[in-house]
Amino acid sequence: MTTIDQTINELEALFGTRVSRAEAVRKHHGDDLSYIPAMLPDAVFFAESTKDVSQALAICNANRTPVIPFGTGTSIEGQTHALKGGISIDVSGMADILAVNEADFDAVVQPGVRRKQLNEHLRATGLSFPVDPGADASIGGMAATRASGTNAVRYGTMRENVLALEVVLPDGKVIRTGTRARKSSTGYDLTKLFVGSEGTLGIITEATVRLHPIPAAISSAVCTFGSLQGAVDAVIATMQSGVPMARIEFLDEVAIEAANNYSKLSLKIAPTLFLEFHGTETGIKEQAETVEAIAAEYGADGFEWASRPEDRNRLWQARHDSSHATRALRPGSANFVTDACVPISALADNILAARADADQSFLRTKINGHVGDGNFHVNYLVMPGATDEIREAERLAARVVERALESGGTASGEHGIGIGKLKFMRREHGPALESMVALKHAFDPNDIMNPGKLGSLPD
């Protein structure tokens, strides 16, 4: 009997039908929203408790069986692909909200809780969990990917919004990191180490997250520009003005065309900013006046307000659907998207260069982004399996990343490494990469956790 069979037999003996070898189940779990073809695990285990996760990891560790943690499978760099087979441990069934501490602005959740579920649960409290990567991802997965999204410019990413974790280590030991206190100086920041570790150090089985008060007043606006340069320069000037933007999103002409088609909007086809202001009534009025004046300087056509909640929701739903909408421009196409993040002063040059590159290519390309953070996305419309197209997208995406690194930025602002961006790790981190490998080895000496990804040396 092979080792993997041994592992599956042991898991089945303990957990019965919660272990699946069905191909459809394995295919779903060895895939995500990326262009990367599925890589199937040998089996999927549906965990229902921390104890389940602990027992399953102990078995896998003893047998040196690879383990891939799975939440919702909404990552986009191949984070859940079973690169070396093994067991996908699905924690989506661990979806209880364990506590909401209204007075302390925090909530304790199981890892399978989705962000929309949490916000629905918080509806009566006047609080919200603002980290919003678009997809209705699980909190555990968002923590593991260090997710962010449209609100991060104001409320931070998962890095700032995870206070504490319960984690099962590869040998099955359960640890708790952090506390419910806002800050601490007692030792190595293990919480921040697990946030962004992409399932390579252990499995998150509980998270304590920060909540934020829903502001007294919210307003949203759309603003179109005569040029891409003008739009991006307006963002830079706005951020430098110190206005506490809640959201400041860039969409290029392709993104607007896609949104008009898919989300039934009738926006002018031009480089566009979606803006949101949070504060008091007088505060948001003041903020909007400042930003409107800045935008005018950079060639904006003026603000079109979405003041009613339903108009606002329609706008942000369209922004969230941008990925689907763009793919709908070329039916059947896959989601080849890269993201990079640069110091804001380098944002215009980076986006303009990505646009120029794309304009010289045969691939249709959309650019948008959470530009207040210096974070932008480039989507290439490729057909699954069309190797020439994928090769071209890889070439263009590599140039996006290389320029970002040359600008003092990073190879990914929020999508993470997965399989797709391992090749940039050396370039970005230099000799610090060996420190990451040493760290991975300290936590996972048998290299069972999502092996071949983060914490490994690229080939």
Added chain:
Amino acid sequence: MTTIDQTINELEALFGTRVSRAEAVRKHHGDDLSYIPAMLPDAVFFAESTKDVSQALAICNANRTPVIPFGTGTSIEGQTHALKGGISIDVSGMADILAVNEADFDAVVQPGVRRKQLNEHLRATGLSFPVDPGADASIGGMAATRASGTNAVRYGTMRENVLALEVVLPDGKVIRTGTRARKSSTGYDLTKLFVGSEGTLGIITEATVRLHPIPAAISSAVCTFGSLQGAVDAVIATMQSGVPMARIEFLDEVAIEAANNYSKLSLKIAPTLFLEFHGTETGIKEQAETVEAIAAEYGADGFEWASRPEDRNRLWQARHDSSHATRALRPGSANFVTDACVPISALADNILAARADADQSFLRTKINGHVGDGNFHVNYLVMPGATDEIREAERLAARVVERALESGGTASGEHGIGIGKLKFMRREHGPALESMVALKHAFDPNDIMNPGKLGSLPD
């Protein structure tokens, strides 16, 4: 020849008079602002460059000689004490501000740059580095201690304000962590790992820190309360209101008496809040009205405004001098201070219990704190070497920490572990402590970096 002599000889051969064996120098470097008696290193090396640090560490590592990094020696839990002798590496001479990127709101500094020096340098830019632990500490030391202070409630601690680091590892290898981008999802967050590592993983030789725009309008106020409970409850209600306080500091009656004496103020002797509002003119007016109404509900006597910059500076200088001022109440006394941080809902109970404990003790005690974060300090006025007094202070401080941990808080919000709080690490972190030990071993296999402190199992 002993190993330590070997190390010192090798350092002297390379660096000449920049290596000192003088007792006065060693005494200064084996001490800090704590009550803990000095523990002298065998020699002090004054580094002037990253290369210096790298060469010195390589020598120490080869000889298994302990190394204690030194910035300004303003820590307060024995972080710079040479618990096992060895070489103190003083980086205070590496004090150049290497870059200020105004458009990106960041600065790149050597580790010996002090926070006041940086803010002086920024004077013309409209930007500031807001992390303010009171002492004019070095940025490297502040990063290593994960310092925070009065402004952290609004602008975050060193955890949020360090974007990137250059670090020399124990074997002399130089790595860079992080980038100048605002956010990143590319691998383990080594920056956050070195922030708060208290010199046990490597030596910080460069830091990239966030800067923040100086607000258009600032106002400060003092507000006294009829009871300690009222003052703390007003803080809790203020934080829950969502008003973005820039500073909200609590001082008890002892702190006020001390400030009146030492800083020539004439404040009413009562539980008091020092408040600061940052924003636009209309914004801070609105904030102040909200907070004044809340304070009135909790028995405040109303706001006394410090509107002129000189009045404001006098107020905050008095707050910063609180530690000196309190010691001046008992000339010759040492700085036995503990800090803890709790979820805000537990703040009143924790402070009231600390006060009640102190009132039953023969030691005079002051309580103050950065209460907007749930962080409070308890100062016990002890004479150096008075073992009965120190024992009593230790007993009282342990109770402060135990209650904080029972409340879901942490043993230190900002002072760190050093030697003084090692004994609480197991209680706070449980089995995660072994993960910290493993992590320390991965970075420092020969255990030369500040040995016997963070990353070691307590005796």
